[in-house]
Amino acid sequence: MRLTKMLFVTQREDPADAEVRSHALMARAGFIQKLAAGIYVYGPMMWRVLRRIENIVREEHDRQGCQEMLMPAMQPKELWVESGRWDRYVSEGILFHFKERKGSEVCLGPTHEEVITAFVRRQIQSHKQLPQILYQIQTKFRDEIRPRFGLMRGREFIMKDAYSFDVSAAAMAESYALMREIYRSIFTRCGLRFTPVEADSGAIGGSGSEEFMVDADTGEDAIAVCRATGYAANVEKAVSRIAAAPEPATDVAMHKEATPGARSCDALVEMFPDLPLQRMLKTVLYRAVFGDTEQSVAVMCRGDREINEVKLLNHLGAVALEMADEALVRKATGAEPGFAGPIGLDSEVRLLADHSVEGVQGFLCGGNETDTHYLDVYFGRDLEQPETADFGTVQAGDLMLDSDDAIEITRGIEVGHIFQLGTKYSEAMGANFNNEQQKLEPMWMGCYGIGVSRVAAAAVEQNHDDGGMIWPLPIAPYAVHLVQMKAGNEEQDALADEIHDSLEAAGVDVVWDDRPKVSPGAKFKDADLVGVPLRIVVGRDAGERKVEWSLRAGGGEREVLAVEEALKRAQELCAEAGR
RNA sequence: CGGGGCGUGGCUCAGCCUGGUAGAGCGCUGCGUUCGGGACGCAGAGGUCGGAGGUUCAAAUCCUCUCGCCCCGACCA
Known part of the structure; x- marks a missing residue:
């Protein structure tokens, strides 16, 4: 192709709104042009890249017997009500939806579990038709709260989504394992350095789940990895062992301390230089939303640790979790924000604790009174240790649960995610098959996504220099x-x-x-x-x-x-x- | 959703505070010179200053509303 025949325009300066290199470079090279927030035109060069990625995706799926199809982007509300996801997706605001001429409600598909399940329940009646893996490559729509980073988090993006259907949990696990291999082949063939990690399954639901992360310092996700054991998990999911807190030297009765203006652990460390941070327990207040109801939740954790909201949300079984606002904090603690503690909390508040508080004694905690903390508090003596579970975020230097190997934290860009869904959608939507004993059973499903346009952005994020992009040969324009x-x-x-x-x-x-x-x-x-x-x-x-x-x-x-x-x-x- | 910022040729921006002829660099067009790491000269084209309303003799500039875009925060006590 002669450049003189092509629409080829480059710009010398970065566009004003580009936050990350991949965005700036693609825009300067004319690969993409923004049409609206999170919505981009793919120019001829970009389209060549995307088609290359798509073709690798296709070949690797087809090679393993997956079948390509295409589903509608527009989906009726009824399907989403059937699966029970309508309210959640609408309340989280990520669903593009509108009323059509006749007044019934329609959404633009952010994913296709509902449609594929509706399709398959009429096509599949017998165990003899299983297993099946179906996939499509298509534009998806998500009204992201904050679209950013160019193609990395757009409101409209190209995605490959696949769905597996099996007769049993064991068979589902086989399909899942096959998809894992397909994903490894795809990203390897794309010429990317990547790390598969254990993941939380989030809004989609289900059991086992892994993410494929393109290694890049600018990635939005933090990953806990252990080089010695090969463990790798998204920090949303990662578990670890932490060093015990130092024991108190003397046994002193619990008492109040005046802590004017000390709203953070940093301030408290300055105020109590002899008290290790590990013996300060913070109490964080949340508002948990369950469908129609709400509940205030307070979670304790050690001063040097951080609460993992994903683990907390999962433990509670909540639909959404938000940090408590000032009014709620005042109601729950009777104090200004910054002084929450486990003692004297409003009885409406459910109190929980992270594992990191275990064994901590003689500690400092909020007094539920402005400018006041309690010091020398003992679990068992001054209060019962609340219901305790793992609500902690893994930190660099933590140890593996079952060995003394250290964990480090790296970053990555999520380009693929695979899930074992189980029967969540098939039961909700009646996607059943007749087994050998003439008994109706729900199909066991898996779903598997690759952000095709995000793969392109991640490739640039991982491979560029001051002069521009450096495409891996397999996906280069x-x-x-x-x-x-x-x-x-x-x-x-x-x-x-x-x-x-x-x-x-x-x-x-x-x-x-x-x-x-x-x-x-x-x-x-x-x-x-x-x-x-x-x-x-x-x-x-x-x-x-x-x-x-x-x-x-x-x-x-x-x-x-x-x-x-x-x-x-x-x-x-x-x-x-x-x- | 909350807070802040920005909308001026294709791009990056100045001008606005202190109202009075719409600017620069890059890019683009033509001619000529140049030709191994963003060359140069000359001559040009291109903007209802996001939109609506208001104040004023006069609005890019002041006021109100509106739309769009960007950033920060989702208060870790």
Whole structure:
């Protein structure tokens, strides 16, 4: 493809609204253009990338016997009422929904469990038809509370979603294991460095769940990993062992301490320099929402630890969890925010504690009175230890539960998530099959998602430098960037034309910068920005049929090669990358 | 939802406080020179200053409303 025939526009400056590199670089290179918050046009280059990713996704699914289909983006409310998810998705505000002409309500699909289950319950009647894995690649719609980071968190995005249907929990686990392998193949083939992690299953529900994280410091998710054991889990889910708190030296009676203005552990540490942070217990207040009802919850944890709201939400079985606002704090504690504690709390408040409080004695905690804390408090003596469970967030340096190996915290971008759903949707929606004994049973389901457009963003987030994007060869918009220094020079014209045609004939896609009157510097800058992985420069040595060969990722290292050698290398690398 | 900020040629921004001819750089068009890391000269095109209303002789500028966009926070006591 000749650049002079393409719609190719680059910008020298980052767009004002780009927060992350992938967004800024894609926008500068014309790959994407924002249409509204979280809604983007994919330009021709971007679409080539997306199609490449889609094709890898397709090939790996098809290879394992999954079947592609396509479901509607518009879905009737009734289906979502059947599954019981309508209220939750509407109240969380992430569902785009509207009334159509006749007045019935419709939403734009954020995911397709309801539709696929409705489809399958009429198609499948017998155990003989199982197992099945169906998938589609399609635009999804989620009215994100705060769309950001370009393609990473958009309100409209391309997703591959797959659904498995099985006769039993064991069979479901087999489908799940197969999908896990498919996912590993896909991300490996995309040329990405990634980490599969144990995950919380969130709003979708169900039991087992893993996320596939593209390793990147700018990722939105924190991951707990243990190099020694191979453990890896999203911190929302991760569990660990923590060092015990130091024991108090003396046994003193509980008493009040005046702590004017000390609303945080930081302030208390300054006020009580001899008291270790591990012997300060904080009490955090939440408002838990259950469908129609609400409940105030107070959770204690050690001063050096943090509460994990996902674990808390799951333990409570709540629909949503919010930090208590000031009014609620006043009602629950009778004090200004900052002085909540377990003693003398409003009786309406459910008191819980994180495991980190276990064994902590002689501690400091909020006094439920403005500017007051209790000191030298003992569980068992001054109050009963509340219902205790794991509500803690794993921190770097924590130990594995069953070994002395340390855990570290890294970051990643979630590009894939697989779930064992069980019979949650099939039971709710009556997706049953006849088993061998003529008995009706609900199908066992799994669901599996890949954020196709997010994979592209993550690839750039993981692979770029100051000059621009560096696409992994398998998903790059073109394999070869042919840079002609001086268009109009006869030798160069002839040689570039020959290289271009040879590569295309060999099935290697090439973009040929044949722009006249564009300076070499500008051409190199544009090539760096666009990030096509293989580069062939036709310039001063064209007369001897020599070109300059380099890799975009190669840090400026260049070689002068005979044309044939450069062509051979390009073909070999493409074959290796499976393109 | 709460708080803050910003809307001015395609892009990045100045001008607004203190009302009076709409600006710069990049990009774009034409001609010429240049040609291995964002070249240069000359000549041009392109903006109802987000929208509506108001104040005023006069509004990008002041006031009100509205729409859009961005950031921060989702109070860890």
